[in-house]
Amino acid sequence: MSVDREVSVDSASERRTAPAVRLSGVGKRFTTDGAPVLDGIDLAIAPGEFVCLLGASGCGKSTLLSIMAGPEPATSGSVDVGREGAALMFQEPALFPWLTAGANIELALRLRGVPASGRRARAGELLDLVRLGGAGDKRVHELSGGMRQRVALARSLAQERPVLLMDEPFAALDAITRDLLHDELERIWRETGRTIVFVTHNVREAVRLGERVLLMSSRPGRIVREWRVDTSGQRRIGAPEVAALADEITNDLRTEIRRHAA
């Protein structure tokens, strides 16, 4: 592990240019003669970039994420997420209820091979990062939905992978909690320099978070359009710039969905 890190420091300049995630011609069929779920996905994501994958339900965005995460093989094309691979966060927090919040993170560290002596302190740092410093001893059922999702975020950060894949992580939260977690995620993204691929079906969420928003078509899933988002200013979910771009993207999304009406 430590050897890897030294090598990556040496090749830092090379890294800045090489994409963190590169997909070329990725296709996916679940049955050999069935319709393709994904077709000809070409995508290069720069290190430290925040990309939102947007699409209607069933467009294959979660499948694409699973392919990037590793367990799901692509039927065609090539996938490169770097040697260290990607961390994955789900819509459900999926914390282990028999462990405390802190122990959930420590388990992730342990499974990564972090020696016992360093785990407690590192888990504490990660909890502080998601502003749950005082909740380490709490059981999962004692935490609110937003707190659970923050613990889950800390757990995926514990994997120490340069790429973080997020599969609609805030979809089940109420509006206020979601707004807050957007702020938190943006802050953590800036602090940790992670490359983030964020899947959502919420257009405003995509515009609020992403530097780049990719719109996917359905059946087969293809990337049909992309937008760059100006990230220099404040991007509150109610801001007029966010709303204007969101409207434009929503129109495209609607057109895309309408194609399937007949």
Place this chain on the structure above:
Amino acid sequence: MPPETSIGTAAATTGATTRDDARDLESGLDALQTDRTLGPRTWSDRLRWSVLPPMLAVLVLVALWQLVVWSGVRPSYTLASPQDVWTTLRSLFADHTALTAIATSVERGVIGFVVAVLIATPLAVLISRVRLLRASVGPLITGLQVLPSVAWVPAAILWFGVSDATMYFVILLGAVPSIINGLLSGVDQVPPLFRRVGTVLGAGRWQMVRHVILPAAMPGYVAGLRQGWAFSWRSLMAAELIVVGGRLGFGLGALLDQGRQLSDTSVVIAAILLILVVGIAVELLFFAPLERRILRSRGLAADTTR
């Protein structure tokens, strides 16, 4: 939406305030959405709901028993009265017969149960992980669970003679299938998402079993242990009732058999009561707190709301 507007105005001010605001808002939400931890139940509450009702039920049963005795449907030498049984119990305790019998049976029961746990647990893990084993041995184990383990007593006597080995053999055949089945059903109920998380976090085969599957299957396992103990105790009593004499220790089953041989119903009923009380005591002192602790720590107990 008023809440979003207020966040919007916060954003208009300087960055530092926004961050503090966000932190306050966040901790406010955390506080509102978190359970207030319930205090421990008071003694009077416990007395009212956990101690008094079962005692009342026992009193009613004893009263019914007394009524049946008074009604005279059975002559008093075949149906002893509560008073007779009480006297017998006192004399059994006075000459140490009762305590010796309880000690002998509990020792056998506990040793047999512990050995059953040690055998059943690794077997269950193996069966749950190997598909072929699951398909071939799984139904057999369920079948064994249905078979009353008393049925093994004659065979055990032929193989092991009148000895403690016979008792342990019968206990094992009673308890092992229940414990295996409990753990297997616990493993079956592990949410697939937990396994996915384990894979994503990089757990190997053994790590997955140790850190994900076994802890997740714990409630089912404890239910299996509980049932395994019940089967151990029942099987042991059946075995002790049949396998008596020789150099064997004198257990509760033997006491029951002695009462029958002497046609002394008060001894028979006293022995039944002792067997019942030991079973209930183990349940209340060991399994109930264990199960409650596990369920409560996962927020699954009735008195935790989330």
